Amino acid sequence: MKAVKINLKNRNLSLINEILLKIFYISISIVSIIAFISYISVYESEKNKQLEELRAYVSERVRIDSEIFKLAEDNLKIFEKEFMKLYNSDIKVTEDEFWSYYFIDNQGATRMKREYFAGITEYNNTFNSPEEIIKVADEKLYMAKGKGRNCLEI
Known part of the structure; x- marks a missing residue:
């Protein structure tokens, strides 16, 4: 073995x-x-x-x-x-007066000619109510309108 x-x-x-x-x-x-x-x-x-x-x-x-x-x-x-x-x-509004404010777009709809005026305000802690914010924005809007067409006032 x-x-x-x-x-x-x-x-x-x-x-x-x-x-x-x-x-x-x-x-x-x-x-x-x-x-x-x-x-x-x-x-x-x-x-x-x-x-x-x-x-x-x-x-x-x-x-x-x-x-x-x-x-x-x-x-x-x-x-x-x-x-x-x-x-x-x-x-009474004449047709010329009417078309001085309106136009027909490329789809055939009658549209109002736009003039852009904006009054913008930013919310901060000095405002006590929404009405105050609106008042300031409204004041800015009228300041923009006073400057002429297509204005923005902040």
Whole structure:
């Protein structure tokens, strides 16, 4: 019978290398999963933060634009009142006078010729009410009108 010699030293090193390699793969897997979960968490957090900022911005714009549309609505009511007063009066307008204020656009619609006058004010803490803001903007509008056509006064 022949004696079989087993080299235990090499077998132990091979087993240790195998165990270390498995530990390495498991560690890499765990670190990768934790990094992925952290990325998702940070991404969601930033997304929610940006959505909140966007909501706040849109809410503020809606508030400001609502005030502008309210002013436009008030101006339209005033225009309608003045227009109906003139329409129901006995004032006669010649065709030349009419066309000095209106034109026909490329789609065949009759449009009013625009003259641009604007009075703009910026809201700050010195105003105590919306009426004060409107008053200052109105003053700026009349200052622009006094300068001539197509003016802006801030």
